[in-house]
Amino acid sequence: MNKAIAYIVPLLVIGIIGIGATIYSVDDRPLAFVQKFKPSVGLENNGTITDIQERGRPLFDGDTLRTDQNGFALVQFMDKSMAKIKPDSRLIVRGDIEDKQNTSTRIGLELGEILLNVSERGAQNFEVATNSSVASVKGTSFGATHDDYFWVEEGEVEVTSNKSGESVTLGEKSYGQVQEDGSIESGELTDEELEERNSEYAEMDEKVEPTIYKVRFTNEDGEERVIDVKVFENEN
Known part of the structure; x- marks a missing residue:
């Protein structure tokens, strides 16, 4: 994909230096981008499902991402958090973004499994929700399944059962499984x-060579800051 993307947000203009740009309105800001995928990966919005054809496809509030039995996707959020989505998965992306340092993200995992590397959150919010539980994250590497199994490689994740209200904080190398009665079983994981x-996610890391785009942030006072955004080549 040779198209670069810019966003308009309150008091902030984001542009890709040196190449053309697509402009989004204040009320239509992307939350994330599909940076790498293998067929078939579909995107559902307002009841319409389309196949993703090119890397860099934006995801907006309420979009549903679907992978089939052979598909996977690598999704990058605006705060640089990453999500790897396994085959036979379905998730809804929700959230709000004012700027790179002020985001709120909630992933509704309806089917399948994901592995996430979440940026340090500070006052920001990042949650993964299933039908039975919610995992709140403060910067970590962890995985989640739609049937309420969570495991943490680094950092901490707080898992809360919707049925019982019980909460468990999972630390490094630990897991939690929400039971049918709402209780949470937890323990340690071996290396x-x-x-x-x-x-199981190794295929998503193979031959992933990013293209580096220079992204310019300009505020209303004309002050500029440039950051690097990595966009990954896709392999079909």
Whole structure:
């Protein structure tokens, strides 16, 4: 994809230096981008499902991302958090973004499994929700399944059962499983168990060579700051 993307947000203009740009309105800001994928990956919005054809496809509030039995996707959020989505998965992206340092993200995991590397949050919010539980994140590497199994490689994740209200904080190399009665079983993971979990996502890391775009942030006073945004080549 040779198209670069710019955003208009309150008091902030974002542009890609040196190449053309697509402009989004204040009320229509992307929350994330599909940076890498393998067919078939579909995007549902307002009841319409379309196949993703090119890397860099923006995801907006309320979009549903679907992978089939052979598909996977790598999604990058505006705060540089990353999500790897396994085959046979379905998730809804929700949230709000005022600027790069002020974002709120909620992933509704309806089917399948994801592995996330979430940026340090500070006052920002990042949640993964299933039908039975919610995982609140403050900067970590962790995985989640739609049937309420969570595991943490680094950092901390607070898992809350919707049925019982019970909450458990999972630390490094630990897991939590929400039971049918709403209780949460938790424990430690061995290095071998973590490696087995992570190895299932290895294909998503192969031959991932990003293109670096220089992105210019300009505020209403004309002050500028440039950051690097990595956009990954897709392999079909």
